[in-house]
Amino acid sequence: MKTYRDIAGDAGSNVMGQVRTQEENLRARMAKIRLKVAVLSGKGGVGKSVIVANLATAFAMRGLQVGVLDADINGPSQAKMLGVRGQRLTFQAEGVQPARGPLGIRVVSMDLFLPSDETPVLWSGPTEGEGYFWRGAMEVAALREFLADTDWSELDLLLLDLPPGADRIPNLLPLLPELHGIIIVTLPSEVSQLIVAKSVTVAKEILKAPIVGMIENMATHLCSRCGAHAPLFPGQDSARLAERLSVPFLGRIPFDPLLSRCADEGTPILMSYPAAPAAEALSEIAAKVGEALCLPPAPS
Amino acid sequence: MKFLCVPCDEPMKIQETKGPEDGSLTVIFGCQTCRRQVALLTNPIETQIVRSLDVKIGGQQAPPDPMRFVRSTLAAMREEVPSASQPTSTGSGCPFTSIANSAFERPTPIYRAVWTEEAAQRLNNIPSFARSWAQKGIEEYAQERGYQKITPEVMDEVRERFGM
Numbered sequence: 388m389k390t391y392r393d394i395a396g397d398a399g400s401n402v403m404g405q406v407r408t409q410e411e412n413l414r415a416r417m418a419k420i421r422l423k424v425a426v427l428s429g430k431g432g433v434g435k436s437v438i439v440a441n442l443a444t445a446f447a448m449r450g451l452q453v454g455v456l457d458a459d460i461n462g463p464s465q466a467k468m469l470g471v472r473g474q475r476l477t478f479q480a481e482g483v484q485p486a487r488g489p490l491g492i493r494v495v496s497m498d499l500f501l502p503s504d505e506t507p508v509l510w511s512g513p514t515e516g517e518g519y520f521w522r523g524a525m526e527v528a529a530l531r532e533f534l535a536d537t538d539w540s541e542l543d544l545l546l547l548d549l550p551p552g553a554d555r556i557p558n559l560l561p562l563l564p565e566l567h568g569i570i571i572v573t574l575p576s577e578v579s580q581l582i583v584a585k586s587v588t589v590a591k592e593i594l595k596a597p598i599v600g601m602i603e604n605m606a607t608h609l610c611s612r613c614g615a616h617a618p619l620f621p622g623q624d625s626a627r628l629a630e631r632l633s634v635p636f637l638g639r640i641p642f643d644p645l646l647s648r649c650a651d652e653g654t655p656i657l658m659s660y661p662a663a664p665a666a667e668a669l670s671e672i673a674a675k676v677g678e679a680l681c682l683p684p685a686p687s
Numbered sequence: 688m689k690f691l692c693v694p695c696d697e698p699m700k701i702q703e704t705k706g707p708e709d710g711s712l713t714v715i716f717g718c719q720t721c722r723r724q725v726a727l728l729t730n731p732i733e734t735q736i737v738r739s740l741d742v743k744i745g746g747q748q749a750p751p752d753p754m755r756f757v758r759s760t761l762a763a764m765r766e767e768v769p770s771a772s773q774p775t776s777t778g779s780g781c782p783f784t785s786i787a788n789s790a791f792e793r794p795t796p797i798y799r800a801v802w803t804e805e806a807a808q809r810l811n812n813i814p815s816f817a818r819s820w821a822q823k824g825i826e827e828y829a830q831e832r833g834y835q836k837i838t839p840e841v842m843d844e845v846r847e848r849f850g851m
Contacts (some may be wrong), residue, residue, distance in 0.1 A: 388693065388696055389691055389698070391689060409741070440848055475767050476768065478754070478768075480750070497764075498760055500757065500758075501761075502763055502764060502765045502819065506815070507820075509762035509763065509817075511728050511761070511820065520736065521732070521735045521736050521738075524739035524740075525739050525760060528739055528740075528756050531754075532757050533729060533757075536754045537753075625815060648815055649688050651795050652716070
C-alpha cells in the first residue's frame with residue numbers, strides 16, 4: 388500500500404511552498420534591519436517595557452533609526468509608553484506603516500489594533516474553550532506578521548519587547564534565527580532572580596543568541612529627606628547573579644516615580660528629565676549596550 | 688493531508704466541499720478508479736488549527752494583504768483598521784485551509800444589520816470587551832438566515848444555538 392511519501396504533491400496547494408514564501412518575506416524584511424535585539428525578563432512587572440522604551444530613545448537620540456516591536460501580544464504597553472496610542476496604522480501594499488514615536492521611533496504593537504482600553508486580545512474562532520490548543524500558534528503567526536508585514540524601512544536597531552516568562556522565548560527562534568543580542572531585566576528580589584535564571588537558560592540553550600547583559604531595575608530607592616540610596620528589595624545583588632550565570636552585568640536603575648510617570652505620559656524619561664537618577668542610569672546602560680553591539684557612540 | 692483508496696491503492700481527489708458550519712468543514716474525496724467516496728469532517732479544534740497555519744490550500748494566487756492574518760482573526764479591532772479582504776480561493780486542489788480561513792474572516796460589509804431598540808439595549812449589557820465579538824456573531828447569524836432586523840428573539844436564537 389502506498390504511504391504518504393509515495394503520493395507526490397499535495398493536490399496543488401503547495402503548502403510547504405507557502406510556508407517557505409512566508410519565511411522568505413520575513414528574511415527579506417529583516418535584512419534591512421542591521422541589529423535585532425530582544426529584551427526579556429523572568430517575572431512580569433520588573434519594568435522591562437519601560438527600559439525598552441528608554442533604550443530605544445537613547446539610541447534614537449544618537450541619530451540612529453530605531454524600531455520597537457511590542458512582542459507582548461497579550462499585554463501590550465509600548466504604544467502607551469512611547470505616546471503613539473492615538474495614531475493609526477497605515478495599510479499599504481508594501482507593508483503597514485508603523486506608528487511614529489518620539490524622535491521617529493517606529494512602533495508596532497497589538498495595542499494599535501484594539502478598540503478600547505478594556506479590550507483583551509481574543510481570537511475569533513468557534514473553540515475559545517479549547518483555545519489552549521491553538522492560541523500559541525495564533526500568537527506566533529501574529530508576531531510573524533508584525534515583523535514581516537511592517538514597512539520598517541532601513542533600521543539600525545529593532546528592539547523586541549518580549550512578554551514575561553521563559554515559555555514564549557522559543558517562539559522567536561523560527562522567526563528571528565539571526566537575533567543579534569538579548570538583554571535581560573530583573574529585580575534584586577529572590578523571586579525575580581529565581582525565575583529570570585530560567586529565562587537565561589532558555590535564551591542561551593535555545594535561542595543561542597549572544598547575551599548583551601543583565602539590567603537590575605528598581606535597585607534602590609532615593610530617600611526624599613536625606614537623598615541617600617537604600618535597597619528596595621532584600622534579595623541578592625543582581626551583579627552576583629549575572630556573574631553566576633556568566634552574563635555581563637549592565638547596571639542598576641534606581642526606583643524613580645518619575646520613570647513611571649513619564650511612561651504613563653508617553654514621553655520617555657530620557658527626554659523629559661535627562662538629569663533624573665533613573666535617566667542617568669539608563670544613559671549609562673545604553674552606552675554599555677551600544678558598545679556591546681558596536682553602535683556609534685553618542686555625540687559628545 | 689492525503690487520502691488513499693485502500694482497495695485501489697490510489698490517491699483520492701477532492702470532489703466537493705461543504706460548510707463551514709458551526710466550525711466544522713466537510714470535504715468529500717473520491718477515488719477516480721472505483722468511484723468510492725469518503726468525507727472528512729473536522730471538529731472545531733481541527734478547523735482552528737488549520738486556520739492558525741495561515742496558508743491556503745488550493746494555492747496562493749497573489750501575495751496576501753499586509754497583516755491579513757491579524758486583521759481576519761482578532762475578535763475585536765479598531766474601526767479604522769481595514770478588515771481583511773475575502774479570500775480568493777482558486778485552483779483545483781483541496782480548499783481545506785482556504786475554507787477554514789473564510790470561516791473566520793470578516794465578511795464584506797454588504798449586509799447592514801438593523802438592531803431594534805430593545806436588542807441594542809441588550810447588546811449594550813454585554814461586557815464591553817466581548818461586545819463587538821458578540822455583535823459580529825449575531826449579525827453573521829442574522830445575515831445567514833436573511834433576517835432584516837435583529838430583535839431580542841434573534842438574540843435568543845443565537846444564545847440557544849451557540850450559548851452566547
